[in-house]
Amino acid sequence: MEIDVRRVGLTGLLVKASGRLDLDNAVEYGGKIKETIEDNDDIDELILDFAEISFISSFGLKVILELHKDMALKGSMKLRNVPEAIVKSFKMVGFDKFLVIE
Numbered sequence: 001m002e003i004d005v006r007r008v009g010l011t012g013l014l015v016k017a018s019g020r021l022d023l024d025n026a027v028e029y030g031g032k033i034k035e036t037i038e039d040n041d042d043i044d045e046l047i048l049d050f051a052e053i054s055f056i057s058s059f060g061l062k063v064i065l066e067l068h069k070d071m072a073l074k075g076s077m078k079l080r081n082v083p084e085a086i087v088k089s090f091k092m093v094g095f096d097k098f099l100v101i102e
Helices: 023-039 058-072 084-092
Strands: 002-008 012-021 045-056 076-080
Antiparallel strands (some): 002 012
């Protein structure tokens, strides 16, 4: 999995990744994002671009939930370009009730 983490504007963080967000990759994905947020106290918006994510497992869902909880204390989190199959996974577990999916 390739993970591109970059600043957007003054206080935003944009994360683009490709591949599967599963047991093998979710730890690295979440860890890299959390590390960047912890190293930059001014980040108050997290944007996760799912355009090239092809699959999300229950472990990937857990990582998204943890990121949402972390960002709820600092600001906001949005998901962009989410494939329909992954939107269905979010809806199935009720994440669509609290996640901002654009």
